[in-house]
Amino acid sequence: MPHPGPGEVCVRVSYAGICGSDLHYFLHGGFGKIRMQEPMVLGHEGCGIIQAVGSGVDSDRIGQWVAVNPSLSCRVCDECRAGRVRFCTSMCFMGSATRNPPVEGVFRQHVVCTAAQALPYTGETLEEAALAEPLAVCLHAISQVNGLNDKRVLITGFGPIGALCLLVARHAGAAHISVTDVSASALDLARQLGANAAYDSSVPGALDALTEEGGCVDVSLECSAHPSAIADAITATRPCGTVVQIGMLGLETTAPLTHIVTKELNFRGSFRFDVEFEEAVKLIASRKIDVRPLITQRLSLAEADKAFSLAQDRNQSMKVLFKF
Ligand SMILES: [Zn+2]
């Protein structure tokens, strides 16, 4: 067991979720320009139990259930001082190869982090806390928009991020939520979770109801990064509406720029999260956002190959967790 230094805690990991970026590292050694230079431990969606504390940390915290915030900013660079800590130029993000050497992730028995990164979790079952990180991503994405109350919302791409966006949009009082995907089981789950409409975007004309007359959606949350889904989101959004781009693939993706111009769309990117992590932990613990239907498998680390292939199969899984 690693020893926590001053101001740090050692967390015994209980559950950790497999994310799209873990799959990119696993399958392709990275994404965009980011390439793994050496072996590293993946995973940034972890939760567990505090096993030991370093000096300066209240020993009462030993035994506490926590969600691990994978992001640690330096607090001194220009971006940090401007309050944009997610753009920290010295960011340490667990399970990420953006730094060299990389920051090891949470797919391991013990993780040492600062006491502030281990957020107390008071929910009924610990496994749900593994979804705090992706939920924080969605809360941050929706913070790019001026509220969703009474809005017509489109979510393109119904993986874990799309599904969490649906839960957040419902919680935020959206009037009508449409979902698009190409997986029948994803669309079924969308309906179960309260989507008003779920469309198979691979069927020609499936989105006509959304796209006629220049689009009828106030806010599109684009979670797939697939060029055709980006085009759907832009086409379905009404003039002066907002498209939030959350999904991310390669560096170059085509998009119908003309519609952004002629409809004066707000096209916003959304990257990771800041303060939303703490809010995500509370929303999950109180089950105001009930993430339980998203957890489809729990596998041991010994079953890692199976876990990674399940996580790639969208007809069989939504969120796959490692259970330690
Ligand atoms: Zn993630």
Ligand SMILES: [Zn+2]
């Ligand atoms: Zn910084």
